[in-house]
Amino acid sequence: MRRRQVNLWLGAALVGLMTAVALVSLFWTPYDVTQLTISRKFEPPSPTNWLGTDQLGRDVVSLLMAASVNSLTVAFVAVGIGGSIGTALGLAASAWGGWVETLVMRLADLGFAFPALLFAIMLAAAFGPSLGNAILAIAFINIPIFARVARGAANQVWTRDFVLAGQVAGLGRLRLTVDHILPNIAAPIIVQATIEFAVAILAEAALSYLGLGAQPPLPSWGRMLAEAQTLMYLAPELAIYPGLCIIAAVLGFGLLGDGLRDVTDPRLTRARA
């Protein structure tokens, strides 16, 4: 039990730190990240540039801070869109059953079978690479995930006595879903969303690394990694810093998700009581 708590708090601390840094960077970074000072490239860490400067003379700390906004925004927007649509579809499938359920779940199977990266590349080919298209691609892969989780959880709630009572009282399916089913499946959805944040951050980094995500001059950990690739012999730290940031962010959301799951799992809750 104690170890699970550690997961939760460690995850919460990492996520909290990242969010705080991102919020701060909206108003203040040590240096302007769009300002290139090429005469000052590859400077070592110093009191003025805590982690030194990159190949175009930009302050690495400022870049990492500004890039965290990008990662978090993509994760929240993409998981938000994908999660909302997916949850709505899953709830509908559960509420109406029959052909609606079959259709939604087969579509979800189709979505699972479709490689996310391929979808992102298709979008980039059709509309040009952009952060918006990366967000769309990540949102798309989240729809079937949330549809399944929502339907599974909702199906259980539909069998509960208070729902049956509501049905007997003449409440419609839509009303029941919104007022009673949704609040009761909130916990697994939130847990799933937290874990998907981690996946989305990784996906954004991968797409930006491939040039399909954030476009210059918008800072992005994935693009910083890609640009540092040929500099590995010259300045390996330029690849290590964004790499560590990606690890910390993914680990943070992963641990937080796991911790939340343990806390909200009814079986464990009962055991704890």
Next chain:
Amino acid sequence: MTFNRIGLVAAFLSTTAFAVPAMAQSVLRIGLQQEPTVLDPTTDATASIDGMLAQNVFESLTTVDESGAVQPQLAESWEISEDGLSYTFTLVENAQFHDGTSFDAEDVKFTFDRAMADDSTNPSKSIWEPIESVTVIDPRTVEVKLSRKDAFLLFNLAQGDASIVASESVDDAATKPVGTGPFRFDGWTRGDRLTLAKFGEHRDAADVAIDKVEFRFISDPAAATAALMAEELDAFPGFPAPELLDQFEADPRFNVVVGSTEGEVILALNNSRAPFDTLEARQAVSHALDRSEIIDGAMYGRAVPIGSFYPPHGPAYLDLTGMYPHDTEKAKEIFEQAGVAGDEIVLRVPPFPYATRSGEIVQAQMAEAGVTVKLENVEWGFWIDEVYKKKNYDMTIIAHTSPNDLGNFARGPDYFYGYQSDDFDALWDGIKTEADMTKREEMLKEAQTYIAENAVHAFLFQLPKLGVYRDGVEGFWAASPVLFQPLAGVTID
């Protein structure tokens, strides 16, 4: 017109593991950063086709040496008439195609007629434009008649676009190129490598030291570096990552050779639409840019700045880099007057390191001058389609690697510059037909000044040729006066 996708990787491997030591074949492994889609240099403009096959698998009537001087090849000598309108070529006696068919004057006529035909898909039609007729006098003599004097004819005939092909084999040239060169085409594994084998029947076969050539296609600079470091590659004549040269220079296993290419790297402006259809807006771009910062940031100092469209190592070079001094305030002022300041300008950049890296710096420098530039890194196919063919762009960054390509500015409004000037067209007509070297150089200088004064584009730097060779590999050219690299003279230890 040919664009460079930098990179030839050369390498050799002495396959000693299973070979009988005394009979070990010498294999030279050469790679390219980018792979062509077809292999016929007479129908496709891709630079890497010429880089691999021209003067290696194919030969032309003439060739060019490292200094850029014309030398005999399939034509062992030629005579030019008094009026400069008739060239009589005497062909070598003992050349033959790799499929066993003989080479004679009929093949030259076939090649020229095919390239000059109305439905010809030759990528450099301007080479053939002055030619009026090709006549076979006897199997070893061809007469070429011109409609006007052409000072570049012998040089142009050395290019891959003018490779001599045979009617028997040309239909399959896209996948099975057959020429008369010292190497024959051996195989092509798409996405991986292309191999050539020494052609034993070639007239100079005794002088060729290499038995087999392997071109490896490695597009990623980091992967190319790793392959060199692991000694899977012995040379990389067009190394794409200037930041790593210091490291190779310090390594006793490698030699680094920095030469020049014919590639002028320009920030091309679309002259056919707003905002760069006005001279003031274009000049402001030149003022906004700081070349030394671009060269330092994108090329790690390994490039020479240019102020017009002519290579600094050329005989008629005029230094015009001072015409628009870097002045952010002035640029800002002009942009504001011209009403450009608020617009979003699209900079579409092809996937070559010199271009993508320069693009980011150009974007920052333009931002300082108050102009928002949207940077789009696009695929090569997309670039050819949207930028080059459809002129759907505001700005792009590209190296023009063809020699004598100042004539691009006389290609009319349909060319992707969207530029047309009667004055320049007249000037270029004069240059093309002027046989006197001194006079031609004067006119070339005038043309450079004209282009710079009209700020048709912003001119950045001359693309360097960065070669990394394993110690013991000799014979690669340091400079690239043309797109091809003859391998017959390369030796390995």
